[in-house]
Amino acid sequence: DAGVIQSPRHEVTEMGQEVTLRCKPISGHDYLFWYRQTMMRGLELLIYFNNNVPIDDSGMPEDRFSAKMPNASFSTLKIQPSEPRDSAVYFCASSVQMNTEAFFGQGTRLTVV
């Protein structure tokens, strides 16, 4: 398996634009997580899915953030409209079960100018 695949690796966008980050989890993994990493706040869990269903989105910072998982092999994290303070590295991870180790993608470095 190629591991968790995220795209794009880098994204630079202007404030106010819509940004969509994409993730393909490892096949057979029932859990998918979206994290945000910044210098100030470290790693934060934004939302996670179980069998394509959002379970806990309490980490999503604002209504500008939304996430979907239309099928077992694809998830998106959307920011609309984007703001400079959204600049961070966004990681997607997947795991077989909730209490097993998560495998992380390479991350998407988002810069909002």
Place this chain on the structure above:
Amino acid sequence: AQSVTQLDSHVSVSEGTPVLLRCNYSSSYSPSLFWYVQHPNKGLQLLLKYTSAATLVKGINGFEAEFKKSETSFHLTKPSAHMSDAAEYFCVVRANTGGFKTIFGAGTRLFVKA
């Protein structure tokens, strides 16, 4: 409540000397504990995990960690540092608190001097 504290934000060692990265946790439930490593501009990679089996856990690249319940610690060690070990290391605690919660430590950046 759960928490995880990595006691050092930075650790610097010379190549060939031992590595010790310290992690203390707090959990009201039987936790699972993990160490991840993150190299610059890369994702997080699992080094090792403890899930209530053997208290001494061996991981990849010569790392190991010992779960000490009495000290609520899960320190990461390696007998001899290599230049390629320079990275950021995260201690992670996960427990079923009526729903699984995962807490990441703030990270420890390891520097390895030649």
